[in-house]
Amino acid sequence: MSVALFTSDLRLHDNPVLTAALRSAPHVVPLFVVDSGIAATGFAVPNRAAFLADCLAALDEGLRARGGRLVVRSGEVVAETCRLAAATGAGEVHVAAGVSAYALRREERLRSALEADGRVLRVHDAVVTAVPPGAVLPAGKDHYAVFTPYFRRWSAEPLRPVLPAPRAVRLPEAASEPLPAAAALARGAASPGLPRGGEGEGRRRLAAWRRGGLARYADRHDDLAGDATSRLSPHLHFGSLSPVELVASARERAAGGCAGAAAFVRQLAWRDFHHQMLAARPETARRDYRPRHDRWREAPAELAAWRAGLTGYPLVDAAMRQLAHEGWMHNRARLIAASFLTKTLYLDWRHGARHFLDLLVDGDVADNQLNWQWVAGTGSDTRPHRVLNPLAQADRFDPDGAYVRHWVPALAGVPGRAVHRPWRLPAGERARLDYPEPVVSLEEGLARFRQARGLT
Structure with a gap:
């Protein structure tokens, strides 16, 4: 037994x-x-x-x-x-x-x-990762701190064979409670646009991804309105899909020349990278991996505006509203929203990480905390002081404003790229919009961040 x-x-x-x-x-x-x-x-x-x-x-x-x-x-x-x-x-x-x-x-x-x-x-x-934490190590160290050398070693690591589902399971007499309903597991209502869970749903989504989105992933994965990512992260978090199976099949397609599959493999490697970091340094779930001696601001009103999607920066607000509605957020949007909180508002990354964990259906301690630290510059990023300008990001990854118009309906009628800069509209048009003014100018935020980090 x-x-x-x-x-x-x-x-x-x-x-x-x-x-x-x-x-x-x-x-x-x-x-x-x-x-x-x-x-x-x-x-x-x-x-x-x-x-x-x-x-x-x-x-x-x-x-x-x-x-x-x-x-x-x-x-x-x-x-x-x-x-x-x-x-x-x-x-x-x-x-x-x-x-x-x-x-x-x-x-x-x-x-x-x-x-x-x-x-x-x-x-x-x-089981939880494709390559076990600690399976690939740099000389004399217990984990990799930089992704690129880790990825080279990870890419050369053979995977265990993909196992079939069992044909039969013989169960002895064993008392069981009923399957729990969601309400018994946590108080409160789920996001209205939450995806369905379960292995069958995960395998259907995976099959569709292999047929369609995978081949185009390299070119389209940052297209915010195009929604061209796999959306498999919740299934990886709960293990309703196997990371070994995903990596093995994507590596096979990549070996056949599929650029999208190669780009997808790299993203799966990032997941393993963060898991091996957390396994070696469990305290990074709460503490800076690389402290920058930050003296984070306390600005409750600005933090509340960020959480509610009311910062006055349409792309940031669209991202936060997608999170609230779906319990999920596009990866590029996660980077932009996190950079705005930690570097433009200069608020502690732990506030953002906690809010994400409160809502993300794929909320994973390794990926969430260490991605937040990567953006905040206290993690594994080799350019810790980079700042993502939400306007430049919007022009590049939401050029016609479709993503913003979808998630910020108050701006649906604003034409062209003006949707990303509503404060530049004539006063009469701006007054008719049910949308806030920016909580801070980007120039002020950047100057404050650079001074706090001793970069001026």
Whole structure:
């Protein structure tokens, strides 16, 4: 008897945890524990709760089609897992390796508790990431701090084989709670445009991406209105899609000369890069990776305007409104919104990271926190003082203003590129718009940032 403990790997296809558990014993308990500790971290929020509920329902459906089902328990993960293992006589528990401080502590406590009871914990790499953290290392160091050399080594690293979904799952008698509804996982309403979760939905989206968007990704991935990114990040976060499968298939297309696939592989490598950084430096979830001795401003009204999409800079506001409506934001828009907060307003990146984690359905500690630090200049960026000008970014990546007009309806009637600079309209036209004046001039923000960083 063995237990397959699902965490961030809510899938049947290419799941080493479930595959190993099935190989180790004739009967397997597929287990998910609704972790009471997650609520204490503030990580249980409505958007991810809704997506998680979809993923669990899809996983249970897939297991039932193979003769099993998902066993659900609620409480402290270590205690509930050990209790189930004892009740079923399971000798082994299989789980995916984590990278966050929370996941690593949970793993160590689970190992100790199981060993004290005469049982074994089997931890599996290359489940949450394509290349395990620590698999590629620079000489004399425990992780890569710069992406480009990491990417070269990562690209040469062979992947484990992609595993098929199991044909059958034999489950012993094991009591289970009902599958949790989203409302039971987090209080509050989810964003109205939230995508659906679950392995089936993820595989449908992946198939469509391979047929259409992948080939054009290199040329179109920064087109804000074109929405030409994969939108697979929520499925990667919850593990309803396998990063190994995505990288393997994209590498194959790239080897055949598909520039879009090569560009997509690079983005998947960024995800692994951030995970290996967090695994080596768990404290970077809260602290600067490379401190710049910032004395961040406190400006509650400006922070509130940024959160609400009311900064007076249409592209920034469009990005924040997309986040509120969909629980997701285009990657280029994330960079622009983050640069505006940290460098134009000079507010602490942790404020922005927290707001993103409150709403992003793909909210991942490694990617979110370390991307925020990259933009703030306290992370791995080799140009830590770069500032993204939202007007220049708008002219380049939303040249006809379609993205802004979609998300900021008050500006829908503003013609041409004037939509990005409504304060330049004649006073009478500007007065008719239900849209705020800029919270700060870009020149003032840049001068303040450069002075704070000692660049003047």
